[in-house]
Amino acid sequence: MQYVSTRGGSPALDFEAVTLQGLAPDGGLYVPQTWPRLTPEEIRSLAGLPYPELGARVMRPFVGDTLSPAQLLALCERAYHAFAHPAVAPLAQLDEQRWLLDLTRGPTLAFKDIALQLVGLLFETFLARSHRHLTIIGATSGDTGSAAIDAVAGREHVDIFMLHPADRISDVQRRQMTTVLAPNVHNIAVQGSFDDVQAMVKRMFSDADLTRSLNLGAVNSINWARLMAQVVYYFAAAVQLGGPARPVAFSVPTGNFGDAYAGYVAHRMGLPLHRLVVATNINDILHRALTGGEYARGDLQPTSSPSMDIQVSSNFERLLFDAGGRDGAVTRGQLEQFEGTGAASLTSGQRRMIDRVFTSCRASEDEAAEGMRWAWECAGVLIDPHTAVGLHAARQQHCPADVPIVTLATAHPAKFRDAVERATGQRPRLPARLGDLFARAERCTRLPNDYAAVAHYIAENGRH
Ligand SMILES: *Cc1c(COP(=O)(O)O)cnc(C)c1O
Numbered sequence: 001m002q003y004v005s006t007r008g009g010s011p012a013l014d015f016e017a018v019t020l021q022g023l024a025p026d027g028g029l030y031v032p033q034t035w036p037r038l039t040p041e042e043i044r045s046l047a048g049l050p051y052p053e054l055g056a057r058v059m060r061p062f063v064g065d066t067l068s069p070a071q072l073l074a075l076c077e078r079a080y081h082a083f084a085h086p087a088v089a090p091l092a093q094l095d096e097q098r099w100l101l102d103l104t105r106g107p108t109l110a111f112k113d114i115a116l117q118l119v120g121l122l123f124e125t126f127l128a129r130s131h132r133h134l135t136i137i138g139a140t141s142g143d144t145g146s147a148a149i150d151a152v153a154g155r156e157h158v159d160i161f162m163l164h165p166a167d168r169i170s171d172v173q174r175r176q177m178t179t180v181l182a183p184n185v186h187n188i189a190v191q192g193s194f195d196d197v198q199a200m201v202k203r204m205f206s207d208a209d210l211t212r213s214l215n216l217g218a219v220n221s222i223n224w225a226r227l228m229a230q231v232v233y234y235f236a237a238a239v240q241l242g243g244p245a246r247p248v249a250f251s252v253p254t255g256n257f258g259d260a261y262a263g264y265v266a267h268r269m270g271l272p273l274h275r276l277v278v279a280t281n282i283n284d285i286l287h288r289a290l291t292g293g294e295y296a297r298g299d300l301q302p303t304s305s306p307s308m309d310i311q312v313s314s315n316f317e318r319l320l321f322d323a324g325g326r327d328g329a330v331t332r333g334q335l336e337q338f339e340g341t342g343a344a345s346l347t348s349g350q351r352r353m354i355d356r357v358f359t360s361c362r363a364s365e366d367e368a369a370e371g372m373r374w375a376w377e378c379a380g381v382l383i384d385p386h387t388a389v390g391l392h393a394a395r396q397q398h399c400p401a402d403v404p405i406v407t408l409a410t411a412h413p414a415k416f417r418d419a420v421e422r423a424t425g426q427r428p429r430l431p432a433r434l435g436d437l438f439a440r441a442e443r444c445t446r447l448p449n450d451y452a453a454v455a456h457y458i459a460e461n462g463r464h
Pocket residue numbers: 110111112143144221253254255256257258259260307308386387410411
């Protein structure tokens with residue numbers, strides 16, 4: 001399997017190279033050159049398999065010959081072995097038609113663990129093979145940082161420097177990062193805002209001094225391997241609910257469009273889906289693009305679902321590429337226009353193609369709170385504010401009575417205890433395995449909001 005750039009201007013690469021590279025040199029994102037297909041018989045045969053084995057079968061065509069089937073299976077088994085539920089991603093029924101796919105059983109209580117636990121192992125495998133070392137630099141406003149740190153802590157060929165805005169993330173989120181004491185993990189609290197921190201990281205990737213001395217890598221959701229790992233749970237859930245004979249609908253709380261795009265990939269691989277519902281909070285660039293055909297940046301508004309507070313949805317580029325007939329020049333034109341002016345129009349062909357699979361819904365803060373209340377009062381389940389945005393959208397859908405609609409649960413309610421308590425009157429407790437989080441020692445370096453100081457710290461403490 002070879003991968004091409006959505007902007008048409010980069011040489012094709014194999015799975016190992018796209019995993020380590022992240023962004024394509026022409027500024028585009030890597031996508032498979034062709035979509036592998038599973039036959040209905042192959043999909044049926046996934047039913048009842050343990051999650052790691054099901055995952056290895058779904059991901060097999062994407063890794064090509066960079067890993068043997070036995071190696072891929074062994075990596076999946078290692079990646080999912082520390083999850084707190086034997087099914088890895090268990091399904092729960094909420095009412096007659098609605099289900100919840102619980103993706104929060106990983107080590108940091110967020111769905112990002114499902115992809116990052118595997119990606120950490122892929123990094124290690126590929127780097128060891130070529131005797132290379134990778135320095136990951138990232139900025140986090142909370143969830144991504146802890147999931148990425150947990151995935152690479154203690155690994156021999158990787159160092160990670162995670163920057164967060166000092167005093168502006170929750171105690172739980174900070175401690176989930178700073179209590180990881182492995183020597184290859186470096187937490188930096190920058191005395192600035194999240195935007196300051198993100199701008200610093202961006203600048204580091206084009207800083208000649210830094211990139212000359214360190215092999216820099218990223219772990220954000222534009223990495224193809226992350227998306228690939230997320231395709232798996234769409235198959236796992238659908239076969240449990242009667243797929244492929246019975247089409248299933250999914251409602252996906254969406255920010256950067258990685259998770260929703262993974263559902264689209266499952267569909268392209270042959271999984272019958274009734275609908276993919278793109279659920280946004282009031283930062284609704286995707287809802288506006290899907291309903292009005294205009295992909296246009298708005299003003300960022302903070303909400304109780306901060307991991308979905310974005311105004312640029314990077315992975316949407318991958319859908320535009322596919323829906324535009326896979327013409328890299330067209331995607332490049334649209335994205336350059338968006339980057340220059342803050343807005344780009346979808347073509348009528350793109351809109352037609354996207355409408356066949358996707359629908360969208362936006363939840364206000366009150367509607368998300370009402371989603372949490374409904375889940376607690378009517379189904380006895382506590383959900384977090386991100387999941388609530390998805391559940392609100394699922395409750396607005398009118399699917400035929402025989403179509404199950406699955407909301408993806410993306411964070412554990414204990415990560416957002418205050419918002420959950422405000423909506424439901426219940427204060428969710430941290431799961432026992434994290435119970436001593438507040439007793440553990442922390443390690444973190446506090447630095448001023450000054451690019452030179454932070455870059456100097458990384459150059460001094462990185463392995464060359
Ligand atoms: C990252 C995140 C999302 C959004 O996922 P995307 O793939 O960026 O659309 C939703 N909920 C939670 C809890 C997250 O951490």
